[in-house]
Each structure stands twice: as C-alpha cells, then as structure tokens.
Amino acid sequence: MHIVTISEMKELETRADKEYGLTSEILMSNAGRSAAELFEANLLPTHKLKGLKVLFLIGPGNNGGDGLVMASHLEKEGALISLYYWKEHKLVVQGTRRPDEVVDETLAEQIQRADYIIDALLGTGRSRPLPDDMRALLARVKDERARRADLRLVAIDLPTGLNADTGEVDPGSIAMDTTITLACPKQGFFFFPGRDYIGDLEVGDIGLPAALESQLQTDMLTGQQVHKLLPERPLNSNKGTFGKVMLLCGSLPYPGSAYLAGSSAARVGAGLITLAVTEKMLSFYASSFHEATFTILPEENAESYERAKALIDKLEGYKALLIGPGLGQSSNTREVILQVLEHLRSLPDETRPHLVIDADGLNNLSALERWWTLLPKDTVITPHPGEMGRLCKGVKVSGGNIERLELARTKAREWQVNLLLKGSCTILVDPEGRTRINWWGNPALATAGTGDVLAGMISGFLAQGVQPFDAASAAVYLHTAAADLVNQNMHIGRAGLLASDLLPNIPISLVDTAHAKM
Ligand SMILES: NC(=O)C1=CN([C@@H]2O[C@H](COP(=O)(O)OP(=O)(O)OC[C@H]3O[C@@H](n4cnc5c(N)ncnc54)[C@H](O)[C@@H]3O)[C@@H](O)[C@H]2O)[C@@H](O)CC1
Ligand SMILES: Nc1ncnc2c1ncn2[C@@H]1O[C@H](COP(=O)(O)OP(=O)(O)O)[C@@H](O)[C@H]1O
Numbered sequence: 001m002h003i004v005t006i007s008e009m010k011e012l013e014t015r016a017d018k019e020y021g022l023t024s025e026i027l028m029s030n031a032g033r034s035a036a037e038l039f040e041a042n043l044l045p046t047h048k049l050k051g052l053k054v055l056f057l058i059g060p061g062n063n064g065g066d067g068l069v070m071a072s073h074l075e076k077e078g079a080l081i082s083l084y085y086w087k088e089h090k091l092v093v094q095g096t097r098r099p100d101e102v103v104d105e106t107l108a109e110q111i112q113r114a115d116y117i118i119d120a121l122l123g124t125g126r127s128r129p130l131p132d133d134m135r136a137l138l139a140r141v142k143d144e145r146a147r148r149a150d151l152r153l154v155a156i157d158l159p160t161g162l163n164a165d166t167g168e169v170d171p172g173s174i175a176m177d178t179t180i181t182l183a184c185p186k187q188g189f190f191f192f193p194g195r196d197y198i199g200d201l202e203v204g205d206i207g208l209p210a211a212l213e214s215q216l217q218t219d220m221l222t223g224q225q226v227h228k229l230l231p232e233r234p235l236n237s238n239k240g241t242f243g244k245v246m247l248l249c250g251s252l253p254y255p256g257s258a259y260l261a262g263s264s265a266a267r268v269g270a271g272l273i274t275l276a277v278t279e280k281m282l283s284f285y286a287s288s289f290h291e292a293t294f295t296i297l298p299e300e301n302a303e304s305y306e307r308a309k310a311l312i313d314k315l316e317g318y319k320a321l322l323i324g325p326g327l328g329q330s331s332n333t334r335e336v337i338l339q340v341l342e343h344l345r346s347l348p349d350e351t352r353p354h355l356v357i358d359a360d361g362l363n364n365l366s367a368l369e370r371w372w373t374l375l376p377k378d379t380v381i382t383p384h385p386g387e388m389g390r391l392c393k394g395v396k397v398s399g400g401n402i403e404r405l406e407l408a409r410t411k412a413r414e415w416q417v418n419l420l421l422k423g424s425c426t427i428l429v430d431p432e433g434r435t436r437i438n439w440w441g442n443p444a445l446a447t448a449g450t451g452d453v454l455a456g457m458i459s460g461f462l463a464q465g466v467q468p469f470d471a472a473s474a475a476v477y478l479h480t481a482a483a484d485l486v487n488q489n490m491h492i493g494r495a496g497l498l499a500s501d502l503l504p505n506i507p508i509s510l511v512d513t514a515h516a517k518m
C-alpha cells in the first residue's frame, strides 16, 4: 500500500482525470461510498446502522463533499443523520429539514446525542491555521468525547488541521478514534505528533487505477504484502532447506541478547541456529536455549585474530550472520568485527552469508571513519535513534518526527545499506531509496530486548533466502504484529511486555498474515 505526500495525491487526482476520465466528482462519489462501506463493515461492532445518530461536520471543500456523499449512503441504510455546515453555521437535521435555521443551541444538542461525529471539515486542502470558530467547534467535540467515552470520532481522509506531509498539527486539531483515509495513507500519519491523532486507520478505495501509483516510492507495510514475502514451506523439506544462522552476539553483561535473537530466528522458520560464544558463556545458554548449537570462541582476552578466526572457520554453509546484540564494545571486539567483515567482503556473492548488524555491532563501527565502506554488499543495519546518531557522528536523531525520514533516505543511499531506523513507525530504506514505513505496534515494545528479537527475526528470514530488504520488512511488520498479539492474549495494555513474550507469538503472526484485513 502506497504512502503519499499531498502533492503526490494531487498529481494522482489530476492524472486520473486526464488519463482515465475520472473526474473529481466521480472520485468524490467513490470516496464517500467507500467511507460509508468501511464505516458499516469495520467500525460498528453490531453492524447496525438503523437508528444510529451520526453528526457530520461539513467543511467548504472536497473533504466536506466526501462527507455529504458518505452521509447520504448512511442515511439510506437507516442512520439518523445531521449535517453541520461550518462555513454557513447551518445545521440540517434529518427529518426536520429546516436549512435556513441558524441553530447554535441545537448544534450543542446534536453533539450531545450523537453516537458518532464525522470530521469532514478539512482534508489535504488545508492551507492556513484553523480559524477560531473552527477551533471552537472542534473543542466542543473534544469536550464531549472526554465526557462520554462511548462517543466515537471519525475523520474523513485526515483529522482536520493535521499537516498530511509532516504530521504537525494545528492547536485546534483533535484526536480521532478512527481515520478513514482515501486512496492512500498520507505521509504525515507516520510522524509525531500526527500519529497520535489518527486512531485506527482504515483506507478507502476511490477507484484510482493501480498503474497510476506505480511510480510512488514509499509503502506502508501491510500483512497482505508481508504474506507474499514469506518463504515457502514445502512438505518435502528438512532443516537444511531453511538455512543456518550464525550469531555473534551476547557477552557477560548481556547474555540474554543471543538467546532472544537466536530464538527469534528459529521462530520465523530458520532451520538451524548457532551461537558463537565463549566457553564461559556456554553454560548459560546450554541450560536456557536447548535448540541452539554452538561454536566455541576463545575467551574475550584472547588475541582478536584468534577470536575472529574461530568464527570464520565455521562460517561456511551459513546463509545469515547476525553481529551485535549484547556483544560489548571493547577494542578487541571491534577488531574481531573488522576481521570478520574483511572476510565477508572477500567471499563471492553466492557463498557469502547475508549480514545483519545491530546494537553493539553498530556502536563499534560508529567509532571508525567511513565505517560503511567496510560492509559487504546488501548489509542490513538496524539502529535505534541513539545508535543512528552515533553512526551519523553525533547528529541528534528524532524518535518520531518527520526529519528522520529524510535522514534515513539520505544515509541509506550514502552508506549503500538496507537501513532500518527503529522507533514507533520504524522506517526502512534500501540502497536505491525505496522506502517502507511501519504503522503497527504499540509502546509495550519499548522495553529492553525487543530489538534483539527483531534482529534475530531478520537473520532468520535471510537464512531462508528472503532478500535483505524484504527480510527486514517482514520482520518489522511481524515483530509489531506479535507485540499486538501479546497485548490481546495477555490482556495487557501499553506496559509490561517482556521481550521473550514475543517469541511464541511470532509464528502466530506469520499465520495471521494469510487473513490480514490490509
Ligand atoms: N480532488 C479530488 O479529486 C478528490 C478529493 N478528495 C477529498 O478532497 C479533499 C481535498 O479537497 P480540497 O482540495 O477541496 O481541500 P479541503 O476540503 O481539505 O479544504 C479546502 C477548502 O478549505 C478551505 N480552507 C483551507 N484551509 C482552511 C483553513 N485553515 N480554515 C478554513 N478553511 C480552509 C479552502 O479555502 C477550501 O475551500 C481530500 O482530503 C479528500 O477528502 C476525495 O474526494 C477524493 C478525490
Ligand atoms: N513506542 C513504540 N511503539 C512501537 N514500537 C516501538 C516503540 N518503542 C520501541 N519500539 C520497537 O521496539 C524495538 C526496540 O529496539 P531497541 O531499542 O533496539 O531495543 P533493545 O536494544 O533493548 O533490544 C524496536 O523494534 C522499536 O521499533
């Protein structure tokens, strides 16, 4: 599913008219109908429109037009519709039909009795700060929502006042329970503060021909898309079919990282997991990670040459190598990493294991000048904003604002890597600039060890032959889907998830992609 900027959306509409004769009226009629259909199918728990009280706030442009079409569809299905035309300060209540009446008090009544309020005030055409009377109207709606938890707020296309490119919001904007966006999600939905105003996201089909969208470079990760990326599991198979993963992870203060990453690689289907660890660490893993195999490395005070060689000697036949989680940052360890990278660069593409570098793998590299020139082709790197800042030599990287998108795009090209910039709404960019952004997940993921799980999942897909950018994309989506499953199944909210809770939910998240709604 493509993500658009405002100008890309306008261009799609212009070309739809010019090349396919899809006029603005036709698109609006499709938009309103599809918004009504999604409303009925996905927003109403009982699927009963009859008697439902729905108040539409109608703006002066096409967004208001979408609202009017949607309202007429819902009215036909038996909903009790009232329309408030913001510009004219005019309220039209179904059944009474007194369009000339200026009825401010009645508006207050309508707000109080509505089951749903639909924001069709402004969409992508917002061009200036919201006027005071529009802010006042939205503030009344917000107060009512605070008073009455069962009132539901739904935006058509986007919440009024949200900047659809940047995610900035007007002081008058209010948070929605659901946004039914039209044709494509807008770029600003994925950045803060905008992300917090969208609520659940539904995407309405307005009948744009798929060919028009072929040049768009940014996608939202969806279950349907990820389903197509998942490796085949033929009946006639054995563990060799699904690839081996080697992990250079875990050290004394952080032993759990190798367990979490290795288990996650297995949970996405890799055939065999090998932890490259010192003998001192072995006892820890042997008792907690029964499925793993091991490559024993010299202790950390041994010569870096010996440590690297012990790993390199065992790498043959491995399809994926993960370096970094919990590895530590001694200069000796950095030397080991550099020697392993040198070895990987010397291998032909066909026999080189695909590489993922995370956490301390990145921290070690970031101390070096032009570290990216040391990476083999098609490496996946997975920094969180702090690590990204270090890789960029001290740049402050935002956790969720729009600047991170441009930064990720610039750096993925400059570094020629598959860059996965973590956070709420993780961004992925490949070396050519193709971009995917994740919508899903929840703040329960903001806890130690979940990044190790993600890195392990990527390496598990790489072992099965999934291409690096796709492996990273699938892992990001499924990682957040697994977190959402933990929340549902354990009945927890935004806190209390353990990274290890994700593990048994990962395979379920794979299965769930087969019947994903989008
Ligand atoms: N153009 C098309 O072909 C389609 C447009 N669609 C809908 O149309 C919307 C875009 O339509 P428009 O371009 O008409 O834009 P909007 O409906 O978002 O708003 C534009 C109108 O609002 C006024 N306005 C702008 N900023 C304002 C502010 N701060 N305070 C008060 N008034 C303000 C403008 O003067 C103009 O009259 C989309 O968000 C979507 O809902 C859909 O129907 C699909 C097809
Ligand atoms: N608020 C949030 N919403 C969604 N996902 C989040 C949120 N906070 C963190 N995450 C995800 O959790 C993971 C945390 O990774 P990371 O910071 O590397 O943790 P660690 O290194 O402790 O394992 C990332 O995948 C990130 O995208």
Ligand SMILES: [K+]
Pocket: 063, 119, 120, 121, 122, 123, 155, 156, 157, 158, 159, 160
């Ligand atoms: K709107």
